Amino acid sequence: MTRAMLLCAGYGTRLGALSDQRPKPMLPVCDLPILRFGIAQLVAHDIRDLVINVHHRGDVIERELGDGAALGARIRYSYEDVILGTGGGLKHALPLLDPDGTDAPFVSMNGKLIFDVDLGALLAAFARDRDALGMMVVRRVPDAVAWGAVDVRPDGAHLRVRDVLADGQHMFCGVHVTRPSVVARLPDGEACMIRQGYLPWLKAGAPVAAFEHERGYFAEHSTPARYLESNWALLDGAPLRHPPGPLVGVDPAAIVEPGAEVRAPVRIAAGARVAAGAVVGPHAVVGAGATVAADARLVRTVVWSGATAAGAHTDAIVTPGGVVAADT
Numbered sequence: 001m002t003r004a005m006l007l008c009a010g011y012g013t014r015l016g017a018l019s020d021q022r023p024k025p026m027l028p029v030c031d032l033p034i035l036r037f038g039i040a041q042l043v044a045h046d047i048r049d050l051v052i053n054v055h056h057r058g059d060v061i062e063r064e065l066g067d068g069a070a071l072g073a074r075i076r077y078s079y080e081d082v083i084l085g086t087g088g089g090l091k092h093a094l095p096l097l098d099p100d101g102t103d104a105p106f107v108s109m110n111g112k113l114i115f116d117v118d119l120g121a122l123l124a125a126f127a128r129d130r131d132a133l134g135m136m137v138v139r140r141v142p143d144a145v146a147w148g149a150v151d152v153r154p155d156g157a158h159l160r161v162r163d164v165l166a167d168g169q170h171m172f173c174g175v176h177v178t179r180p181s182v183v184a185r186l187p188d189g190e191a192c193m194i195r196q197g198y199l200p201w202l203k204a205g206a207p208v209a210a211f212e213h214e215r216g217y218f219a220e221h222s223t224p225a226r227y228l229e230s231n232w233a234l235l236d237g238a239p240l241r242h243p244p245g246p247l248v249g250v251d252p253a254a255i256v257e258p259g260a261e262v263r264a265p266v267r268i269a270a271g272a273r274v275a276a277g278a279v280v281g282p283h284a285v286v287g288a289g290a291t292v293a294a295d296a297r298l299v300r301t302v303v304w305s306g307a308t309a310a311g312a313h314t315d316a317i318v319t320p321g322g323v324v325a326a327d328t
Contacts, residue, residue, distance in 0.1 A: 002104065002123060003097055004047045006038055007174075008111035009055035009080050009089055014223050021321050023057040025111035026064065027227055028304060030234050030247040031269040031287045033064065034221055036071070037114040040244035043072045045119040047107060051096045053078040053089045071244075086110075087191035090183045098180035108193070110174030114230060116216035116240050117175060125211050126177045129158045132209035133201055134178035136161060138170040139213040147171035148194075152210045161208040164199045173213055174220065216241075224317060225326045231302055232283045235265040254286075269305070290318075300326075 012019030018027060025035040035052075042050060050073050054061055058079070068075030078093035090097070090108060097106050105126055107119060117137055126135040138150050138161075151168035152161055164172070172194070186197055198208050217238050219230040234240065234247045251270040256262060259276030266281040269288040274280055277294035284298045287305035292298065297312040309318045315326040 001049055002047050002106065003049045003051065004042050004107040004109060005051045005053070005078075005090060005093055005097060006035065006109050006111045007053060007086055007089055008035065008061060009053045009058070009083050010112075011056045011083070012112075012222070015221075015227070016224070017321065017324055018224065018227070018317065018319065019056070021319055022060055023054075024221060026057075026060050027221060028285075028287055028302070029114065029221070029227070029230050030267045030285055031305065032244050032247070034114060035061065035065070035111050036244040037240075038109055038111060039065075039068070039071050039073055039075075040242045041115065041117075041119065042107070042109070044242040047119065048073045050075050051078055051093050052076075052111070053080055053084075053093055055080045055083050083190070085190045085192050087183070087186045087193035087197050088189055090193065091186050091188070091191065094180050094183060097183075103179050103181045105177050105179050107175065107177050110220070112221050113174055114217065114219045114221075114234075114240070115173065115175060115213075116218070116242070117173070117213050118216075122175075122177055122211050126209065129207075129209045132158070132160075132207045133182045134176050134198065135209040135211050136198070137173040137175040137211050137213050139173055139218065140169050141171050144169050144171050150210070152212070155207075159210045159212060161198070161202060161210050163202065164194055170210070170212070173218060224324055228300065228302065228315065228317065228326050231285055232300065235267060235283055235285070237265075260292075272303075 008025045012024035026033040148165045149168035150170045151163040221227045250268045253270035254268045255273045257276040260274045261279045263281035266284045268286045271289040272286045274292040275294040278292045278296040283300045285302045290303045291308040293310035296309045299314045301313040301316045303309045303318040307320045317324045
């Protein structure tokens, strides 16, 4: 059995007021929480035994996902009184990730991602590279240094990481596979899997493998602008093999009154109400149970579940707690 951990304990500081209401992994993209995309991806690869670490607004995650049964998964939670980082969080969760002591490989995935990566191919590649401490998913990008560049080189039949947080043409995508015995080497308490793990191990001569993600959707959601762009990309039909639900269109259980104008592409979820006279779209998402008033003009705008949108909005997120602009 392959297990996975979804890292979800961060504060989401760059999201400002948005993360005060919902933790970053639970921000709705096309009215589905980001974390649901990661879970659907794992379940589609028959990875169903999941651990989620929680700290900031962990109550939202646990309340909405529960034990995971409705999603085809078994979810257990690792509670962090203080944030332990990408490595410390994994080490703290080892009793859940390796309860039977078999040291089986597991997948670690950042909870802020929507990422269409072939996890089956990743696990198979790691199984072939028996010497590697871990296998990092990387992708070639023009601005790799801004993301913390990874230097990747071929080494015989394998692709190996030569250095991290240095020169290179690849970025680390926030997904890797490793073993509990490797994570156990990290220092106790707060630790970064890169800075206190892979980087010093590389410098000591230990092999760390790379898995290159060459095609498929990838988005992370650390700022309001990136969050909105992910909504628009999926509305525009960016390919995603394992979506957790419908991403585009008007749900049959939504109410769009006669006289309202809907300009595709949009997602209007079940229970949403769009009043006569309103104009929704192009590029708009109206969440479940949200209301769009008669005077509303929504372009490149996301309306969260339960919120009311009135007036004209462009490049904005309308939440029950207020409106957040993309450039906040």
